[in-house]
Amino acid sequence: NAGVMQNPRHLVRRRGQEARLRCSPMKGHSHVYWYRQLPEEGLKFMVYLQKENIIDESGMPKERFSAEFPKEGPSILRIQQVVRGDSAAYFCASSLISGNTIYFGEGSWLTVV
Amino acid sequence: DAKTTQPPSMDCAEGRAANLPCNHSTISGNEYVYWYRQIHSQGPQYIIHGLKNNETNEMASLIITEDRKSSTLILPHATLRDTAVYYCIVRVGPQGGSEKLVFGKGTKLTVNP
Numbered sequence: 001n002a003g004v005m006q007n008p009r010h011l012v013r014r015r016g017q018e019a020r021l022r023c024s025p026m027k028g029h030s031h032v033y034w035y036r037q038l039p040e041e042g043l044k045f046m047v048y049l050q051k052e053n054i055i056d057e058s059g060m061p062k063e064r065f066s067a068e069f070p071k072e073g074p075s076i077l078r079i080q081q082v083v084r085g086d087s088a089a090y091f092c093a094s095s096l097i098s099g100n101t102i103y104f105g106e107g108s109w110l111t112v113v
Numbered sequence: 114d115a116k117t118t119q120p121p122s123m124d125c126a127e128g129r130a131a132n133l134p135c136n137h138s139t140i141s142g143n144e145y146v147y148w149y150r151q152i153h154s155q156g157p158q159y160i161i162h163g164l165k166n167n168e169t170n171e172m173a174s175l176i177i178t179e180d181r182k183s184s185t186l187i188l189p190h191a192t193l194r195d196t197a198v199y200y201c202i203v204r205v206g207p208q209g210g211s212e213k214l215v216f217g218k219g220t221k222l223t224v225n226p
Binding site for chain 1: 147149151154155156157158159162204205212213214215216217218219
């Protein structure tokens with residue numbers, strides 16, 4: 001079975017551009033989580049979504065960041081007007097039902113130049 | 114904030130058992146103990162989880178004390194590829210709410226030849 005698929009794996013953006021990171025959960029999973037890992041730091045929760053709903057966005061920066069998980073298609077983490085401090089690894093994870101084991105993708109590395 | 118305490122680093126000889134401790138003295142009755150690891154530049158990998166009974170799978174064994182205030186992850190025959198940061202996380206189980214995993218600093222395990 002395919003795991004959690006993230007793309008692109010590596011993305012370079014200039015300051016002020018937009019970054020879109022995509023995540024396809026494991027087959028049958030309808031719960032998606034996004035985490036961010038800044039260089040040399042730990043994993044920080046950003047947002048938890050179910051299909052078409054944001055359940056917990058307590059870790060999302062107030063501005064420039066948004067996430068969606070539409071009825072059809074992958075989950076998207078969107079970062080507008082990127083700044084150098086957004087350079088990080090962004091990990092997506094999924095679970096089958098609430099409270100079930102969460103499985104992570106290999107991450108998307110964003111570099112802002 | 115993470116509700117677990119782990120040593121920041123440990124060393125282990127290749128081929129020997131690696132025993133990684135974790136304290137979770139404030140764990141609630143409905144919270145599970147989860148272990149993940151993160152090999153450098155990869156996504157977190159699920160290892161094992163348990164509620165109160167000891168658990169074993171193809172990767173590791175999890176020993177939970179009777180009072181559930183601490184646990185030990187055992188890698189029976191450590192290899193160089195087991196070098197990683199290991200995270201112990203307590204989390205409410207299915208249908209219990211509080212879906213996200215909260216990562217602490219983990220234990221950096223180095224397996225030496």
